[in-house]
Amino acid sequence: xxxxxxxxxxxxxxxxxxxxxxxxxxxxxxxxxxxxxxxxxxxxxxxxxxxxxxxxxxxxxxxxxxxxxxxxxxxxxxxxxxxxxxxxxxxxxxxxxxxxxxxxxxxxxx
Amino acid sequence: xxxxxxxxxxxxxxxxxxxxxxxxxxxxxxxxxxxxxxxxxxxxxxxxxxxxxxxxxxxxxxxxxxxxxxxxxxxxxxxxxxxxxxxxxxxxxxxxxxxxxxxxxxxxxxxxxxx
Numbered sequence: 001x002x003x004x005x006x007x008x009x010x011x012x013x014x015x016x017x018x019x020x021x022x023x024x025x026x027x028x029x030x031x032x033x034x035x036x037x038x039x040x041x042x043x044x045x046x047x048x049x050x051x052x053x054x055x056x057x058x059x060x061x062x063x064x065x066x067x068x069x070x071x072x073x074x075x076x077x078x079x080x081x082x083x084x085x086x087x088x089x090x091x092x093x094x095x096x097x098x099x100x101x102x103x104x105x106x107x108x109x110x
Numbered sequence: 111x112x113x114x115x116x117x118x119x120x121x122x123x124x125x126x127x128x129x130x131x132x133x134x135x136x137x138x139x140x141x142x143x144x145x146x147x148x149x150x151x152x153x154x155x156x157x158x159x160x161x162x163x164x165x166x167x168x169x170x171x172x173x174x175x176x177x178x179x180x181x182x183x184x185x186x187x188x189x190x191x192x193x194x195x196x197x198x199x200x201x202x203x204x205x206x207x208x209x210x211x212x213x214x215x216x217x218x219x220x221x222x223x224x225x
Contacts, residue, residue, distance in 0.1 A: 032212065043116075043203045043216035044154070087153065095159070096142050096207045098214055102153045 002027045002092050006101035013078055013108050021073040021104045023088030033071050034098060035064050036087040044087055047073075078108045112138045112208045116217035123194055124225055131189045131220045133204030139184035140206035144214070145177070148201045160187045194224045 005024045013019055025033065032051050036044035048057045050066040057064050061082065063074040073086055085105050089098040113136040123129050133143060141162045146154040158179050159167045166179035176198075178190040187206075191198055203219040 034214070036216070041201075041219070041221070043114075043205075043219045046213055046215055049213055096214065097144070097156065097159060100154050 002090055002099040004088055004090055004099055004101035006086075006088050006104050008104060009102065010105040011107070013075075013106070015079055015108055015110050016077045018074070018076045018078070020075070021086055021088075021106070023071040023073070023101055024069060025071070025088075025090045026069075027090045027092035027099070029092050031091045031093070033066055034089045034091065035071070035073055036089065038085045038087055038103070047086075075106070078106075080108045080110050082106065083108045112136075112206075112211060112213070112215045114204065114206050114215045114217040116204055116220050118220060119218060120221040120223075122223045122225065125195050126193055129191045129194055129222060131191075131202055131204070131222075133187045133189070133206070133217055135185045135206040135208075135215075138206070138208045138210065140187075140208065141184060142207040143181060143187040144205045144207075145179060145187075145189050146203045146205065148203060148219075154203065157189075191222065194222070196224045198222065199224045 003026045007022045032049045035047040038044045048064040053068045055066050061076050065072045085103040087103045089100045115134045117132045143160040145157045156169050157172045160179050160181040162181045168174050181187040205214045205216045207214050
Protein backbone atom coordinates (compact mmCIF):
# COMPACT_ATOMS: atom_id res chain seq x y z
CA UNK A 1 0.00 0.00 0.00
CA UNK A 2 1.29 3.45 -0.95
CA UNK A 3 2.10 5.74 1.98
CA UNK A 4 2.97 9.42 2.26
CA UNK A 5 4.20 11.18 5.40
CA UNK A 6 4.65 14.93 5.51
CA UNK A 7 6.60 16.88 8.08
CA UNK A 8 6.34 19.11 9.91
CA UNK A 9 2.57 19.24 10.43
CA UNK A 10 2.78 22.99 10.88
CA UNK A 11 5.51 25.54 10.26
CA UNK A 12 5.66 29.20 11.18
CA UNK A 13 8.17 31.42 9.39
CA UNK A 14 8.98 35.08 9.40
CA UNK A 15 8.79 36.81 6.05
CA UNK A 16 12.08 36.19 4.24
CA UNK A 17 13.03 33.16 6.38
CA UNK A 18 13.71 30.27 3.98
CA UNK A 19 12.87 26.68 4.93
CA UNK A 20 11.92 23.25 3.56
CA UNK A 21 8.94 20.94 3.82
CA UNK A 22 9.48 17.19 3.72
CA UNK A 23 7.47 14.43 2.05
CA UNK A 24 8.56 10.84 2.68
CA UNK A 25 6.93 8.14 0.62
CA UNK A 26 6.72 4.44 -0.10
CA UNK A 27 5.12 3.40 -3.36
CA UNK A 28 5.07 0.44 -5.67
CA UNK A 29 6.37 1.74 -8.97
CA UNK A 30 6.38 5.53 -8.72
CA UNK A 31 4.64 7.15 -11.67
CA UNK A 32 4.76 10.65 -10.24
CA UNK A 33 5.04 12.73 -7.07
CA UNK A 34 2.78 15.75 -6.91
CA UNK A 35 2.83 18.94 -4.86
CA UNK A 36 -0.31 21.00 -4.35
CA UNK A 37 -1.13 24.16 -2.44
CA UNK A 38 -4.49 24.45 -0.70
CA UNK A 39 -5.97 27.65 0.70
CA UNK A 40 -8.77 27.44 3.31
CA UNK A 41 -12.13 26.60 1.76
CA UNK A 42 -10.69 25.97 -1.70
CA UNK A 43 -9.62 23.01 -3.80
CA UNK A 44 -5.94 22.13 -4.12
CA UNK A 45 -3.93 24.09 -6.68
CA UNK A 46 -1.39 22.16 -8.72
CA UNK A 47 2.25 23.15 -8.23
CA UNK A 48 4.63 20.45 -9.52
CA UNK A 49 4.96 16.89 -10.72
CA UNK A 50 8.26 15.05 -10.29
CA UNK A 51 8.85 11.75 -12.01
CA UNK A 52 12.33 10.46 -11.15
CA UNK A 53 15.04 10.80 -8.51
CA UNK A 54 17.27 13.78 -9.07
CA UNK A 55 14.58 15.82 -10.78
CA UNK A 56 14.03 19.42 -9.68
CA UNK A 57 11.37 21.97 -10.59
CA UNK A 58 11.01 25.64 -9.69
CA UNK A 59 8.20 28.15 -9.64
CA UNK A 60 8.75 31.61 -8.20
CA UNK A 61 9.89 31.11 -4.59
CA UNK A 62 9.25 27.36 -4.60
CA UNK A 63 11.59 24.57 -5.62
CA UNK A 64 10.71 20.87 -5.45
CA UNK A 65 13.28 18.08 -5.41
CA UNK A 66 12.95 14.30 -5.46
CA UNK A 67 14.98 11.34 -4.20
CA UNK A 68 14.05 7.67 -4.16
CA UNK A 69 12.51 8.00 -0.69
CA UNK A 70 11.48 11.62 -0.24
CA UNK A 71 10.73 14.97 -1.77
CA UNK A 72 11.45 18.43 -0.45
CA UNK A 73 9.63 21.65 -1.14
CA UNK A 74 12.05 24.50 -0.56
CA UNK A 75 10.61 27.94 0.05
CA UNK A 76 13.03 30.81 -0.50
CA UNK A 77 12.36 34.19 1.12
CA UNK A 78 8.68 33.44 1.70
CA UNK A 79 6.00 36.12 1.75
CA UNK A 80 2.75 36.17 3.75
CA UNK A 81 0.84 35.19 0.61
CA UNK A 82 2.71 31.87 0.61
CA UNK A 83 0.74 30.90 3.73
CA UNK A 84 -1.31 27.79 2.89
CA UNK A 85 -1.42 24.05 3.39
CA UNK A 86 1.01 22.23 1.12
CA UNK A 87 -0.01 18.73 0.10
CA UNK A 88 2.22 15.99 -1.28
CA UNK A 89 0.81 12.99 -3.18
CA UNK A 90 2.19 9.96 -5.00
CA UNK A 91 0.85 8.02 -7.92
CA UNK A 92 1.94 4.44 -8.32
CA UNK A 93 0.95 1.28 -10.10
CA UNK A 94 -1.29 1.23 -13.11
CA UNK A 95 -4.08 3.64 -12.18
CA UNK A 96 -4.37 7.40 -11.86
CA UNK A 97 -5.20 7.41 -8.15
CA UNK A 98 -3.20 9.72 -5.87
CA UNK A 99 -2.30 8.93 -2.27
CA UNK A 100 -2.05 12.12 -0.23
CA UNK A 101 -0.13 13.02 2.88
CA UNK A 102 -1.82 14.99 5.66
CA UNK A 103 -0.19 18.23 4.56
CA UNK A 104 1.98 20.92 6.12
CA UNK A 105 0.27 24.10 7.27
CA UNK A 106 2.64 26.96 6.50
CA UNK A 107 2.16 30.35 8.10
CA UNK A 108 4.39 33.24 7.05
CA UNK A 109 4.27 36.23 9.35
CA UNK A 110 4.99 39.73 8.04
CA UNK B 111 -3.03 24.98 -16.07
CA UNK B 112 -6.24 23.16 -16.86
CA UNK B 113 -9.51 24.26 -15.27
CA UNK B 114 -12.02 22.16 -13.38
CA UNK B 115 -15.29 23.66 -12.20
CA UNK B 116 -17.79 22.50 -9.60
CA UNK B 117 -21.38 23.49 -9.10
CA UNK B 118 -22.80 24.47 -6.72
CA UNK B 119 -20.04 25.97 -4.58
CA UNK B 120 -22.18 25.57 -1.49
CA UNK B 121 -25.54 24.03 -0.69
CA UNK B 122 -27.79 23.79 2.35
CA UNK B 123 -30.46 21.13 2.39
CA UNK B 124 -32.88 19.42 4.74
CA UNK B 125 -32.22 15.98 6.11
CA UNK B 126 -33.64 13.26 3.84
CA UNK B 127 -33.29 15.17 0.58
CA UNK B 128 -30.86 14.40 -2.24
CA UNK B 129 -28.19 16.76 -3.51
CA UNK B 130 -26.40 16.64 -6.87
CA UNK B 131 -22.93 18.13 -7.38
CA UNK B 132 -21.49 18.63 -10.86
CA UNK B 133 -17.83 18.51 -11.83
CA UNK B 134 -16.69 19.71 -15.26
CA UNK B 135 -13.33 19.78 -16.99
CA UNK B 136 -13.51 23.02 -18.97
CA UNK B 137 -10.58 22.85 -21.35
CA UNK B 138 -9.63 19.19 -21.57
CA UNK B 139 -11.29 15.81 -21.81
CA UNK B 140 -11.16 13.65 -18.70
CA UNK B 141 -11.80 9.94 -18.99
CA UNK B 142 -11.09 9.64 -15.27
CA UNK B 143 -12.39 11.88 -12.52
CA UNK B 144 -12.20 11.52 -8.77
CA UNK B 145 -14.39 12.53 -5.85
CA UNK B 146 -12.90 13.43 -2.48
CA UNK B 147 -14.27 14.42 0.88
CA UNK B 148 -12.43 16.67 3.29
CA UNK B 149 -13.18 17.27 6.96
CA UNK B 150 -11.95 20.42 8.73
CA UNK B 151 -8.18 20.52 9.15
CA UNK B 152 -7.80 17.07 7.61
CA UNK B 153 -6.41 15.86 4.32
CA UNK B 154 -8.33 14.68 1.30
CA UNK B 155 -10.13 11.35 1.54
CA UNK B 156 -10.73 9.64 -1.80
CA UNK B 157 -14.30 8.44 -2.10
CA UNK B 158 -14.42 7.03 -5.61
CA UNK B 159 -12.88 6.95 -9.06
CA UNK B 160 -15.23 7.83 -11.89
CA UNK B 161 -14.53 6.46 -15.37
CA UNK B 162 -16.37 7.76 -18.41
CA UNK B 163 -18.93 5.30 -19.66
CA UNK B 164 -18.48 2.76 -16.89
CA UNK B 165 -19.32 2.22 -13.24
CA UNK B 166 -17.44 4.11 -10.59
CA UNK B 167 -14.95 2.37 -8.33
CA UNK B 168 -15.62 3.13 -4.68
CA UNK B 169 -13.07 3.13 -1.88
CA UNK B 170 -13.53 0.81 1.06
CA UNK B 171 -16.15 2.05 3.49
CA UNK B 172 -17.90 4.39 1.02
CA UNK B 173 -21.56 3.46 0.45
CA UNK B 174 -22.32 3.10 -3.25
CA UNK B 175 -26.05 3.57 -2.79
CA UNK B 176 -25.53 6.71 -0.73
CA UNK B 177 -23.07 8.44 -3.02
CA UNK B 178 -24.17 7.92 -6.62
CA UNK B 179 -21.62 8.79 -9.27
CA UNK B 180 -22.30 9.25 -12.96
CA UNK B 181 -19.67 10.05 -15.61
CA UNK B 182 -21.74 10.31 -18.76
CA UNK B 183 -19.36 12.41 -20.86
CA UNK B 184 -15.67 13.19 -21.15
CA UNK B 185 -16.14 16.53 -19.41
CA UNK B 186 -18.81 15.90 -16.77
CA UNK B 187 -19.09 13.77 -13.66
CA UNK B 188 -21.83 14.10 -11.04
CA UNK B 189 -22.02 13.07 -7.40
CA UNK B 190 -25.46 12.66 -5.87
CA UNK B 191 -25.72 12.42 -2.10
CA UNK B 192 -28.95 10.52 -1.56
CA UNK B 193 -31.12 10.90 1.52
CA UNK B 194 -28.61 13.27 3.05
CA UNK B 195 -28.15 13.39 6.81
CA UNK B 196 -26.25 15.85 9.01
CA UNK B 197 -23.24 13.51 9.14
CA UNK B 198 -22.91 13.93 5.36
CA UNK B 199 -22.12 17.60 5.86
CA UNK B 200 -18.62 18.13 4.52
CA UNK B 201 -16.45 19.71 1.83
CA UNK B 202 -16.63 17.68 -1.38
CA UNK B 203 -13.93 18.17 -4.00
CA UNK B 204 -13.68 16.65 -7.46
CA UNK B 205 -10.64 16.29 -9.64
CA UNK B 206 -9.99 15.33 -13.24
CA UNK B 207 -7.04 13.52 -14.77
CA UNK B 208 -5.52 15.37 -17.70
CA UNK B 209 -3.86 12.64 -19.76
CA UNK B 210 -1.97 15.09 -21.95
CA UNK B 211 -0.44 16.94 -19.02
CA UNK B 212 -0.27 13.82 -16.85
CA UNK B 213 -1.65 15.81 -13.96
CA UNK B 214 -4.71 15.71 -11.73
CA UNK B 215 -6.48 19.08 -11.49
CA UNK B 216 -8.93 19.90 -8.74
CA UNK B 217 -12.19 21.77 -8.67
CA UNK B 218 -12.87 24.56 -6.14
CA UNK B 219 -14.98 22.31 -3.92
CA UNK B 220 -18.60 22.21 -2.77
CA UNK B 221 -19.53 22.80 0.83
CA UNK B 222 -22.58 20.77 1.86
CA UNK B 223 -24.55 21.50 5.02
CA UNK B 224 -27.39 19.15 5.90
CA UNK B 225 -29.80 20.47 8.51
